[in-house]
Amino acid sequence: MNRKIGDRMKDDYILLHRKLYVLFRQNWSMEHTSLLKKIWKNSLQRSADENLEDLLQGLLFDMKTATILVDEIGLMQAVVCAVLLFRPVNRGDASIDEIRGVFGEEVASILRGLKKVNDLTGKKTRVESENYIKLLLSLAEDIRVVFILLAEQLQSMREAKGASPERRLDLSVESTYLYAPLAHRLGLYTIKSELEDLSLKYTDRDTYDFIARKLNETKRSRDRYIAEFIQPLKERLDKTNLKYEIKGRTKSIHSINNKLKKQKIEFENIYDLFAIRIILDSPPQLEKTHCWQVYSIVTDMYQPNPKRLKDWLSIPKSNGYESLHITVMGPAAKWVEVQIRTRRMDEIAERGFAAHWKYKGIKEESTLDDWLLSIRESLENKDADIKEKLGDFKLDLYDEEIFVFTPKGDLFKLPKGASVLDFAFAIHSKLGATCVSGKVNGKNVPIKQVLNSGDQVEINTSSHQSPRQDWLNYVVTAKAKTRIRQLLKEEAGKQVDIAKEMLLRRMKNRKIELDDPLLMQLIKKLKYKTVTDFYIDIAAEKLEVNWVIDRYLELGNKELEQRELPSATSADNFVLKPHSQITGGADELIIDQNLTGVDYRLAKCCNPIYGDEIFGFVSSQGIKIHRTSCPNAHDLFSRFGYRILKARWSGKSSGTASYTSVLRIIGNDQINIVANLMSIISKEDGVQMRSISIDSNDGLFQGNITVMLANTSMLEQLIKKLKAVKGVKSVSRLN
Known part of the structure; x- marks a missing residue:
């Protein structure tokens, strides 16, 4: 098989094969290894010559993904x-x-999960598709499928350097x-940081560099400085x-940005570019x-900031971070962050939930299953809007936590910003649905009262209470939002039935037949927007x-009159005029797949011009075109990924001045430099100057x-010529 591998792939293949062979030899029987080789040999033999390189590239990708799972996440064998x-x-x-017969049900189960995800995502075009929601739902079935998806995404990002701009976006x-x-x-913080850093590198290379x-x-x-501190x-x-x-750790480029x-x-004004980490080799019981002994030593030597103490020893984060x-x-006089943890805690911090399996029995309680259950519950709600599902999913991923107690002392973890109503739904859906108020630390408060860590909360209920639409403004947890929407839908369904019956009865009394x-x-x-909203307003009076029926009769009479008039234009002569492009230029944009002639606007926050790498964003004012290096791009990607559209320039630039760009110039304040x-700008063909604003201070402008x-x-070309002017220190494009 090696003879068929190109020279550029051979070294990678050999290196990865040796690493994985060690894993096979240590953990699997010869039968396992033999079957694996046999399966791959069959695949290579069955592959047509023109597809062989693609198949081998796929093998290399899979081996690199497997290496990530072993070295960076800590999984082995079955995965x-x-x-x-x-x-x-x-x-x-x-x-x-066949796989189950040799490798067992565990491997077969993971393969079924991977195959299901692959089948569902084969035709996925963007994140708001229904298949994408089903994919998210499938994540909750086996956590190891999630780890594999993360490893594959990381490997794809590492290999994206040579990909097209659209693929990188x-x-x-x-x-x-x-x-x-x-x-x-x-809890996979290292992988999280690398994904974020690579995303910044591919979308805003100047900032990254x-x-x-x-x-x-x-x-x-x-x-x-670190050596002096340590x-x-x-x-x-x-x-x-x-x-x-003990060691120093520099923060990621993304977090610094x-x-x-x-x-x-x-x-130069960022004081916490790095953190000091002290890792202890301690037995579980000590x-x-x-950790507190080391804390005492550090604070004896250096003055602590009490407001910046974060104790995740006493109450770990939901993802297991201690x-x-x-x-x-x-x-x-520089502030320095010091992190104190044990070897076990450090491995969990680096490898997240995957490391919990290694220490099973030391920390019995895990909230992973509860989290997956809440995500499944949110995604299984068929009545919820797709974007609402995605919103709830992200909400649970990003939350900081607070810790609150029941009157009996039971501890509940909630996201920061959670209300009394969130707490009620966290205990039980029925308790949330009938909640009328709460008692926080013995004081009566409304259901929208935001809770703080350490609060003791008691819920007051009433059998006459039922959820209202404005409750969605008072809650932040996915569980509360999902259950409130379900209850509102159920109530709306009852109201719709009542309103339909009322309308039909009145029409029958007036001897009017209903034409749907x-x-x-x-x-x-x-x-x-929906028929349901119409009937709900009837039910709510x-x-x-009778007013509705009168409007119905008026519309029916108008329809009858129009049908009696001769047609002014035949359907054969009707021509659909394309949308005009708001840019007004001859340069054309292709949005999404091959969509042209669509109204769009160029975003003012980054002023894209022909030739920039760009993307489309579906806003309330229509489609806006941004540069991938736009200062708002990361926020749009992370919060509204489902609204992102591919976009690229088509054809050739017209050569006429039609795009706005702002240049920031810094230089020595000397005679005639501005002139x-x-x-230079006035002599440049096709360039028009619209405005100029110059400040001078201490010999610099x-x-x-x-x-x-x-x-x-x-x-x-213009920037290059301006930089060549004597006395100019820098010329850069703003936004």
Whole structure:
């Protein structure tokens, strides 16, 4: 088989094969290994020559995915086997029954889950499709399928460097919107960070390179400071009997970028670029004791900030994360975050729920099943809107947690921002449905009261209470939102039946026959989005039944008159005029697949021009076109991934000035420099200057120049010429 592998794939194949062979030899019988090789050999022999390279590329991808599962998530045997066997099974080169006979039911079960996901996603075009919801629902069946999907996504992102811009955008949106938060919820922080960093790299390369360069430039001074901070700590820790490891960890590029945007500060002003981590080798029964002992040593040496203490030792996060975080004042009056945890806690922090299996019996309680159950319940709600399902899914992935207690002292974990009503539904759906108020720490409060960690909550109910539409504004948990919607739908169904019966009875009394198409026309004319909303308003007496019947008769008479008039134009002569493009230029955009002639607007937040890598966003004002490097792109990907559309420029640029771009220029404040800049712009063919704003201070000038031009090539040429002006320090494109 090696002779058939191209030279460029051979080294990768050999390296991965050796690593996986060690795994096979240590954990599987010779029968397992022989069958695996036999299945792959059959696949290669059955593959046509023109498909052989694709099949081998697929094998390499699967082996790399399996390596991620082993090295970075910590899974072995059954999961790795399922990954390596799925391609032959999916091609029909081996059956699941055959696999079950040698590898057992566990591997066969994972393969069935993978096959189900593959079948459902084969025709998936974007994240709001119904198949996508079914995919999410399938995640709850076997957590190992989730880990495999995450590993495959990570490997796809690592290989996306040479892919098309459209493919990179697709992968980045998926990673930002679903896979990164999913990895976060499962405690796979390293994978989460890499997915986010790669998404930033593919969508905003300039920002990524800027932060990476700054980190590299400051690495030496940062390492020197970490060593200065650690040295006295090591001297104190060495005097104890504790076995430990201490190291510095730099924050991810994505998280640094978030700080720059949220805090609106310069890179040099970020104080927490890194954290110090102390990892203890402690027996299970002494873990907390040793962690608090180290806490005492650190805070004796460095002044702590009590507001920044985070104790996840006493009450771990729902994803199993355990650690003690403190922020202390280090040398040169700099704040430094110190994380204290044991080896077991560190492995769980790095590998999430996958590491729990290794330590089964030490920590019996796990909330993973509860979380998967709540996700399944949300997604199984057939009445809920698809976007509502996705919203609930993301809500549960991203929440910070608070801890509240029942009067008997039972502990409940809820997302930050949860209300009394959320707490009631968390205990039981019936309790939530009949909740009228609550008692928080002995004080009566309304159902919308937001809870804080440590609150003791008692629920007051009434048999006359029933859910209302505005309750959805008071809750944040997926369980509460799902159950409220279900109850409202049930109540609406009852009201619709009552209203229908009332309308039919009145029409019968007035000897009027009901024409369903005519009634539908009336409902549409009254601007109701659904028939249900129409009947609910009748039941609520917002619409008077006789008034509705009168409008129905008027519409029927008008329809009759129109049918009696001769037709002005035959259907054969009717021509559908395409939508005009709002940009007004000759350059055409292709949106989604091959959709042209669609109304769109260029987003003002990033001013895309012909030649930029772009995407479409479905907003309330229609489709807006953004650059993939837009400062708002990450927020749109992570919050509204289902509204993202592919977009690309088509044809050739017209060469006329039609796109706006703003340039930021910084330079020495010297005579004639601004005049020289303006002269260059005025002489440039196809470039028009629209505005200029210059400020001068301490011998430096900085300002913004707005120009109109046709494409990125003209913009790059202009920037190059402006940078060549003597005294100019930098020229960059804003937004």
